[in-house]
Amino acid sequence: xxxxxxxxxxxxxxIEPFNKKGVALTDSTTFAGDLEWDSLVxxxxxxxxxxxxxxxxxxxxxxEIETVGQLVDAVAKLKAEG
Amino acid sequence: MTEALQNAMDPADxxxxxxxxxxxxxxxxxxxxxxxxxxxxxxxxxxxxxxxxKVLSPTRAIIRGKETILLGTYNYMGMTFDPDVIAAGKKALxxxxxxxxxxxxxxxxxxxxxxxxxxxxxxxxxxxxxxFSTGYQANLGLMSTIAGKEDYIILDADSHASxxxxxxxxxAQIVRFRHNNVDDLARRLARLPAEAGKLVVLEGVYSxxxxxxxxxxxxEVAKRHGAMVVVDEAHxxxxxxxxxxxxxxxxxxxxxxxxxxxxxxKSVGTVGGFVVSNHPKFEVLRLVCRPYVFTASLxxxxxxTAATSIRKLMHAEEKRAHLWKNSRRLHLGLRELGFTLATPxxxxxxxxxxxxxxxxxxxxxxxxxxxxxxxxxxxxxxTPTGTFLLRCSLCASHTDEEVGxxxxxxxxxxxxxxxxx
Numbered sequence: 001x002x003x004x005x006x007x008x009x010x011x012x013x014x015i016e017p018f019n020k021k022g023v024a025l026t027d028s029t030t031f032a033g034d035l036e037w038d039s040l041v042x043x044x045x046x047x048x049x050x051x052x053x054x055x056x057x058x059x060x061x062x063x064e065i066e067t068v069g070q071l072v073d074a075v076a077k078l079k080a081e082g
Numbered sequence: 083m084t085e086a087l088q089n090a091m092d093p094a095d096x097x098x099x100x101x102x103x104x105x106x107x108x109x110x111x112x113x114x115x116x117x118x119x120x121x122x123x124x125x126x127x128x129x130x131x132x133x134x135x136k137v138l139s140p141t142r143a144i145i146r147g148k149e150t151i152l153l154g155t156y157n158y159m160g161m162t163f164d165p166d167v168i169a170a171g172k173k174a175l176x177x178x179x180x181x182x183x184x185x186x187x188x189x190x191x192x193x194x195x196x197x198x199x200x201x202x203x204x205x206x207x208x209x210x211x212x213x214f215s216t217g218y219q220a221n222l223g224l225m226s227t228i229a230g231k232e233d234y235i236i237l238d239a240d241s242h243a244s245x246x247x248x249x250x251x252x253x254a255q256i257v258r259f260r261h262n263n264v265d266d267l268a269r270r271l272a273r274l275p276a277e278a279g280k281l282v283v284l285e286g287v288y289s290x291x292x293x294x295x296x297x298x299x300x301x302e303v304a305k306r307h308g309a310m311v312v313v314d315e316a317h318x319x320x321x322x323x324x325x326x327x328x329x330x331x332x333x334x335x336x337x338x339x340x341x342x343x344x345x346x347x348k349s350v351g352t353v354g355g356f357v358v359s360n361h362p363k364f365e366v367l368r369l370v371c372r373p374y375v376f377t378a379s380l381x382x383x384x385x386x387t388a389a390t391s392i393r394k395l396m397h398a399e400e401k402r403a404h405l406w407k408n409s410r411r412l413h414l415g416l417r418e419l420g421f422t423l424a425t426p427x428x429x430x431x432x433x434x435x436x437x438x439x440x441x442x443x444x445x446x447x448x449x450x451x452x453x454x455x456x457x458x459x460x461x462x463x464x465t466p467t468g469t470f471l472l473r474c475s476l477c478a479s480h481t482d483e484e485v486g487x488x489x490x491x492x493x494x495x496x497x498x499x500x501x502x503x
Contacts, residue, residue, distance in 0.1 A: 039463060043239050047260055056273045058234075059249070059256035082273075 007079075008072045014048050015068070027069025049075065055082055126444045127451065129459040139163055140351075140479045145456065151484055151491075153474045154458035158431050159320045159401055160479030161351030161391045171352075174386035181381045186213075187368060190379030198385040201392040202356055206327055206342060210364040213356050213385065215377050217316055217345030218244040220355030223373035224312060224343060225283070226252030233279035236270060236304075238262065238295070240288050240466065242314065251373075254281075261288070261466070264299045271307035280309035286318030286329030290465050290473070291424035292432030294318075297333035305338055312341040317430060320349030320395050321402040321478075346388045349395060354380050354388055401478035405431055408476045408485050415489035420502040424471065434460075435472040435492075442501060443470040449495035455488060 001009070012025050018041050019025075023034050031037045037045070046057055049071070055078040057065075065071050122128060136144040140160035141152050161167055174194055184190035195213055202211035214220040225248025229235050235254045237245055240261040249256045257274070260266040267282070274280060282304040284295050297313065304311050315328030323331025326349075330339050340361055346354035357367075368374060380388075406428075413428035416435060424434035437443040440461060447459045450472070458473040465471060480488075496502035 040466065043258060047239075047258070047266070050273075051269065054273065056257055056270060059258065 004072060004076060007075055008068075010052060011049065011068065011072055011075065014045065014052060018045050025068055027067060027072070029068045030066050031068075031071075032066065053079055055079060121440065121444065124441075126448050129444060129447050132451075132456070137162075141477050141481075141484060143456070145451070148454060150451070151455050151480075151488060153476070153480075153488055154456055155477065156317070156348040156475050157351060157477050157479075158317075158405060158475065159349040159351065159391075159395060159398060160477045161349065161394070164351070164391065164394065166394065167351065167387045167390045170390040171383040171387040174382040178382035180383070182379045184378060185375055186379045187375050192379075192382055192385075194382045194385040194389065195379060198354075198389040198392070199356075201389040202358055205325070205392050205396055206358040207325075207336075208342075208358040209360045209362075211356055211358045212364070212367060212371075212374065213354060213380065213388075214374055215355070215380055216353060217343070217347060217355035218247075219373040219377065220343050220345070220357050221245050221314065222248040222251055223367070223371040224341060224357050225249050225254075225281075226373070227367060227371045228310075229254035229279065229281050231255075233281065234274055235281050235283060236267065236274075236309065237283040238285065238288075240290065241283060241285065242289065242316070245283055245285075245314065262293065262295055264296055264303060267300055268303045268307075271303065271309065274307070276308070280304075280307065282309045282311050283314070284311065285314040285316070286322065287316075287430040287432065289317050289432060290460060290469075290471070291434045292317075292428075292430045292473070293425050294329050294429045297330055297335055301330075301333070301335040301338050310340045311338065312343060313339050314343040316343070316345045316348055317432065319344050320398065321405050321431065326395055326398065326402060346384075346391075350388050350391045352384050352387045352391065354384060398478075405476060405478040408478070408480050409433065411485050412474065412476060412488060415485075416492055419489070419493050419496060421492065421496065431476045433474045433476070435474065437470045437472065437501065440470055442499065443472060445499045446495055446501055447472055449498050450491055453491040453495055455491045455495075 015025060019035060023029060031042065046062060050057055053075055061074060065074055132145060134143040134145060140157045140162050143150055143152055178192055178194065182190040182192060198213055199211040214223060221244035225235060225245060229252055231253040233254045234257055235249050236257045236259060238261055239258045257270050259270050284297060284300055287294050301311055313330045315330065318328035320326045322329045325331060330336060341357055341359045344356050346352045409428040409431050413423060413433050417423060422436045424436055437446060443459055450457055460471050460473050462468060
């Protein structure tokens with residue numbers, strides 16, 4: 001497993017409690033469209049990702065993240081910076 | 083003007099421009115329109131379309147011809163019909179006219195605006211006070227102006243829309259922490275660059291559930307990480323703390339909070355917003371804060387009523403005590419009836435009754451209205467995830483008899499709708 005695969009797997013695990021429709025997750029899965037998350041679910045989920053990886057994903061960054069793949073890449077980048 | 087445009091506009095030109103088929107920008111609201119139509123088609127009244135035909139007092143109005151007890155107004159201290167407040171407003175109308183027609187920094191600062199700021203400085207014991215045209219604009223102005231692109235704003239996830247909108251208007255980096263969670267705030271502050279400018283934004287009372295913030299612990303954490311602190315006391319002014327300043331006074335953190343934001347549209351009983359501070363450079367905000375500069379100032383009658391009300395609130399110990407008595411009594415009464423409430427005890431003058439879903443909530447809201455009681459209905463996204471609630475806000479002018487009637491009305495409506503057994 002590459003680092004990216006591991007990050008993807010961890011992110012997928014964190015998505016599960018909020019994945020009410022059991023959507024299959026790929027890099028191109030969108031949070032608003034495919035997972036149908038509203039802003040409140042996003043808040044809970046982002047907080048759990050931040051705490052898992054010990055990073056901060058500002059709301060400014062969140063505005064640019066629409067898919068699972070983009071989130072995985074952002075987490076990898078923030079971990080490297082931290 | 084280009085030649086082509088000239089030609090297009092020539093009435094003699096027979097080839098009239100054809101409008102291209104465009105996308106209706108309102109299409110995005112279709113789901114909301116459909117949801118509302120479905121709800122209203124069941125015969126319920128529109129919770130967001132109510133009209134007060136006459137207002138009799140801070141606690142009573144005529145709605146659809148029926149005298150109704152008001153339990154959803156934020157008129158906590160019952161100042162809207164205070165004779166001194168009304169007299170001050172009438173006199174200012176006579177002396178200064180109906181409006182200023184100008185910005186605070188140009189022609190819109192009258193003697194009354196200064197006197198209103200003096201009243202706030204006395205009420206809060208601060209060096210500076212700045213009056214905005216609404217509470218919304220006070221938050222919009224403070225957040226967007228003092229935190230720049232390299233700075234961080236750290237805010238509670240349940241913050242009021244005006245705080246979020248102030249963040250979006252500015253350039254700062256925005257970080258959220260879980261509602262009222264001190265450890266969550268501490269973890270996020272620890273992840274920020276030590277040298278970065280930081281502003282922690284808290285509210286004394288959170289208006290949806292009526293819960294209060296653990297300000298003592300939160301301010302301590304913020305200070306440990308070198309952050310400046312702003313507390314919004316919109317729903318706490320008037321009846322928390324020895325001087326009625328708010329939850330931050332009761333929590334004894336007055337000397338560690340840089341900015342307090344407030345409103346005139348709740349306990350003060352009119353409209354307007356403010357920020358008070360002891361920061362030595364505070365006054366520069368009058369020149370750089372866009373929501374302060376680029377809008378007309380409050381009408382003279384409004385600042386006159388606000389100043390009079392604020393001065394009376396300094397000595398409103400009896401009203402404060404009665405408001406707290408009302409809030410505790412209603413909380414206990416509803417709890418004993420079997421309603422599910424958002425807080426285990428009355429923490430503020432807001433009591434939120436939690437209900438299962440939108441349909442039950444609207445039916446209960448309507449049953450109360452038909453019995454002669456108005457409360458606020460609230461639903462996501464204004465409320466936390468999946469929460470539908472009826473929000474009650476008490477007033478110092480509710481009599482003991484009225485609170486008894488309110489509890490009886492809840493009992494009747496709750497049984498009629500099956501919310502309680």
